[in-house]
Amino acid sequence: MFKGKRSTILVCLLAMVLLGWMSIGKVNRLVSAEAKSQYQDLQLFTDVLSIVRKSYVEEVPLKDLVYGAINGMLSSLDPHSSFMPPEMYKEMKIDTRGEFGGLGIEITVRDGLLTIVSPIEDTPAFRAGLEAGDQILKIEERFTKDMTIMEAVKLMRGPKGTSITITIMRESFDKPREFTLTREIIKIKSVRAHTLEDGFGYLRLVQFQEHTAEDMQKALETIRRENGGRLEGLVLDLRNNPGGLLDQAIEVTDAFIGEGLIVYTEGREEGSRMRFSAHKRETEPDYPMVVLINGGSASASEIVAGALQDHRRAVVMGTASFGKGSVQTIIPLSDDSGLRLTTARYFTPSGRSIQARGIVPDIVVKPVEITETKDGHFREKDLKNHFETPEDLENRSAEPQAEPPGKFSLDPEDKEDYQLMRALDLLKGWQILKGINGHAA
Structure with a gap:
């Protein structure tokens, strides 16, 4: 009986080994077929290259043909992947430092x-x-x-x-x-800032360069000094900001968020899968913020707006952003040329991909031209024999002011920016409500 069982086990083992060999052979055939297909594709490329070099009406330098082939290959991938010859690669590195022709x-x-x-x-x-x-x-x-x-x-x-x-x-x-x-x-001066009205600051980031986060901190300190050390609200203007360096966008966001995820990326390679989180050190006070965006806000500026929106740190106002949700890696090549290759997609803290969608504002405000008109209504003081208030009896010549005078007044250029004025109104309303709630408490 045991002899029969041993025979059965031996037959099963032989069958398993045979099946294993067959599977390995099948895998090897598949790998071989794939390798053969890849070889044929490369052979097609070298055949065309040889024909062009031999038969084209004019002689073309080999490097020009190779560069042209690389350009064609990358342009077929997406709008942001590209090849940079040595001269262009050098200029690209200059761009990030904020100066170019x-x-x-x-x-x-x-x-x-x-x-x-x-x-x-x-x-x-x-x-x-x-x-x-x-x-x-x-x-x-x-x-x-x-x-x-x-x-x-x-x-x-x-x-x-x-x-x-x-x-x-x-x-x-x-x-x-x-x-x-x-x-x-x-x-390019990447940071511009000034005080709008007493206690309310304006910070514009033109693009994200090597020192943008550092320059932003200096600008915020200047605004605070102008207002006696206080800052009651801030407008962060990212309109027409085309993006720039990812690390600077993260540092800028980190300045306003004390903890939590800022952005994460996902790609095929392990090195392209990253997560960036905020730190508690040197975080700005929790004053009200409005972030302005529009269709010219792209890439790194969308990372900032998306993170501040997801963390409910700021109200995003304006129109939908550009919608560039991909990350490009700059890879230097052996002849001093460079490769700009899309290697990952980025996602906001809540997991949103804004690729081809953009950041949708919390409050949509389209740009319009502002025309100031006079109030044509009669008021009580315009009526004959109206009662005087006690203050008017003491000083009839005193003309009531619409609002108390402050150290700062709006620039004419700011007054013509409808979206900016809406942002400032929101900040001031925020502050008024805060005062009312504080008084009620």
Whole structure:
């Protein structure tokens, strides 16, 4: 009986071994087939390269062909992955330090057309009236259809004082219009700040550069000094901020949040899966905040707005942001060129991906032109034989003021910014309600 059982066990073991060999053979065949397919694809590329080098009407340097092939490969992935030849890679590193030569616009590719994400303030593009969403149809005489971002940047940059003509199409235009701009050395001051009214500060982040977080802290200290050490509310303006360095966006957010997740990223490689959290050190006081965004707010500025919104640290106001929810890694290559490759998606603390959606404001406020009108109503004091108040009897010449005078008054430019005025009104209302609740307590 035991002999029969041993025979049965032996047969089963032999069958398992045979099945294992068959499985291994099947896997090896699959791997071999995949490797063969990859080899054939690479062989196709080298065949085309050889034919072009041998038979093209003019001789083309091999490096130009390789660079062209890399450009084509990356442009087929997404609008933000690109190849940077040595000269462009060098300029990119200069960009993050806040100084470069050009027109002053951030661009992307949308539906095969170069599109302005936002003009940078106080640059030739900004002064010429270019706007977020404008489509660049031509650069000089070259059409931009299917042109890569790097090609466009190379065409638009040049020596200071030289002119360039670009053709722009906008929804409100009945036909394309030409804009002739003079190139300048673009020096970007990433942080601008001032006091709006007594106790209320304004902080604008133009883009995220190497020292943005540090400069922001200095600006906040200046505002506090102007207001005797107090800050009752802050408007953080991220409108037309095209983004920049991820680490600076995290540091800026960390300044306003004492704890919790700021942003996390997910990608194929382990190194692209990261989580960034806030720290309690040097956190700003919990004063009311309004964050202004619009369609020109992209990338790093969306990280800041999304985190502050998810943590209920600030009210987000304005219009929906651009919707760039991907992370690009800059990879240096052996010949001093560089690769800008999309390696991850980022998510707000609550798990939202804003890719192609944007940050939706808590309060939607569209930009409008403000026209001041006089109040045409009669008031009690305009009626004949009206009663005087005791104060008026003591000092008839005293004209009542709409509000008590303060150390600071709004700049005319601020008064014309409807979205900013709505943000300030919200902060002041917040402060009034806080005072009422405090009095009731």
